[in-house]
Amino acid sequence: MEIMSLINALPGAAAQGLIWGIMAIGVYLTFRILDIADLTVDGTMCTGGAVCIMMLMSGHNIWISMLAATGAGMLAGLATGIFHTVMGIPAILAGILTQLSLYSVNLKIMGKANQAVNVNKYDLLVSLRYIKDVPFYQNTILIVAIFIVVLIALLYWFFGTELGCSLRATGCNPNMSRAQGINTDISKVLGLMLSNGLVALSSALLAQYQGFADVNMGRGAIVIGLAAVIIGEAIFGRIFRNFALRLVSVVIGSILYYLVLQAVIWMGIDTDLLKMLSAIVVAVFLAVPYWKAKYFSKPIKRGGNFNPGTINEKVALNGLSLTLKEGDFVTVIGGNGAGKSTMLNAVAGTWLVDEGQIIIDGNDVTRLSEHKRAAYLGRVFQDPMTGTAATMEIEENLALAKRRGKFRSLRAGITRSEREEYKELLKILDLGLEDRLTSKVGLLSGGQRQALTLLMATLKKPKLLLLDEHTAALDPKTAAKVLEITEKIVNRDHLTTLMITHNMHDAIVHGNRLIMMMEGKIILDIEGEEKKKLTVRNLLDQFEKASGQEFSNDAALLS
Secondary structure: OOHHHHHHHHHHHHHHHHHHHHHHHHHHHHHHHOOOOOOOHHHHHHHHHHHHHHHHHOOOOHHHHHHHHHHHHHHHHHHHHHHHHOOOOOHHHHHHHHHHHHHHHHHHHHOOOEEEOOOOOOOOOOOHHHOOOOOHHHOHHHHHHHHHHHHHHHHHHHOOOHHHHHHHHHHHOHHHHHHOOOOHHHHHHHHHHHHHHHHHHHHHHHHHHHOEEEOOOOOOHHHHHHHHHHHHHHHHOOOOOOHHHHHHHHHHHHHHHHHHHHHHHHOOOOHHHHHHHHHHHHHHHHHHHHHHHHHHOOOOOOOOEEOOOOOOOEEOOOOOOOOOOOOOEEEEEEOOOOOHHHHHHHHHOOOOOOOOOOEEOOEEOOOOOHHHHOOOEEEEOOOOOOOOOOOOEHHHHHHHHHOOOOOOOOOOOOOHHHHHHHHHHHHOOOOOHHHOOOOEHHHOOHHHHHHHHHHHHHOOOOOEEEEEOOOOOOOHHHHHHHHHHHHHHHHHHOOOEEEEOOOHHHHHHOOOEEEEEEOOEEEEEEEHHHHHOOOHHHHHHHHHHHHOOOOOOHHHHOO
16 A cells, blocks of 8 residues: 555545535535435436536537536426425435436436546546646636635525525424415425536536446435535534535535545455445444534533523523422422423433432432333323324323333233223223224324323323423313313322422412422422412412512413
């Protein structure tokens, strides 16, 4: 392995990296801006080259040929967009369908699997021969670099326009975009066309550079594009904040990818393994941020400290200490930002705490993951849609809850005796669900789903039941029904319960203990006879006395 052979190969690797960098910019537009994983590019990466080569062979000017190649790529993006938006096909599948179709299209364009052009016979813009010993203005690296600078400038301008902003908004939040009058379908189609047009342009340059177009030249292109995006973000993500610089980082990522690839070839590794190595490189770079957060970062800042080290730093739970006696039914109330939901999330393991301990039934669960804590906990969320699997049957949802905290084996998911048990359990809800065991949960109303979630949360008689404003999203009549069922189940099974509520009247009426939170601390803790005598006015007076300020959450005052 002579080092000079590697050095001599580096200019060619850099040139190829720049050409693929244009393709990587196209991948970036769909992957990062539109939030779509578009697999069309594996087909488009041949289409552009095929059209360009055939146009040249037909006697057309190089610029006309490249323009036609870009247009062909945009048509491929249009096809994917139509599959996705008009026909309702998921974006990733729409890309696969277009990619498959393009294989046949590319064969028809070229007439055979491979078409070559000779730099001596055709006036090519770039070529492998234009890397060394040519005037600087003819050098492939310079020409492609100028292409990239112009493209980045145009894209920077475009995404600052109203139309460009609508594309960015579509990828960021399609619901908000539609609410602001943006046709997200058109935005997606336009974004896919723009992306695939750039991919085809890259393909046209690549076909000239290597001197041929091949029907398989785009195979694995999406992996190379993603590799360039991920490598660029991993290295320059904290430095390059500007949109134009982010595009530059993608191009640099592509160059680095090809330099590494050249080094691998120089080391004598079997070239048949290059595709697999490419996939491994992408997988590793995608995994690094996850590994860093999970294994090398200080355990979370979300459970106790938001935006640490900034002017917006906020301690969500501040020296919080709460001990529950077995069978306590504790209602939790407080203003927005008091730390109520954060406390429940910390107990449930959704967010870890910076310091302190969480002990359930004598077991320290502070560092247990969320799914492991489920063996001790039952939880009902604020959103009725969160606690159940909509596409599964009622009995299947209950069977999932029945096995919470247990090892899942290959035994039957539901037994005949369990069906009878579920029928009896559902009767307590008085909603007629005992006769609808095989109905899909997605067909139930919000109140029925929340009642079912409550039943699922208490099926295994948890050591602690967590109710996170579980009636807030329901209408008053349904909320009252769910609260009635809650009280019945908690009292029947003597469950230790934490219930967050936005309603002071409900906090007073239900449970044997009431705590009020403010700025991550418990400022009031009332139980027994004192709680039974409480009124909303009296509770407000106690809050103002303990906190030194008026209670400002209007929703909590409703009774």
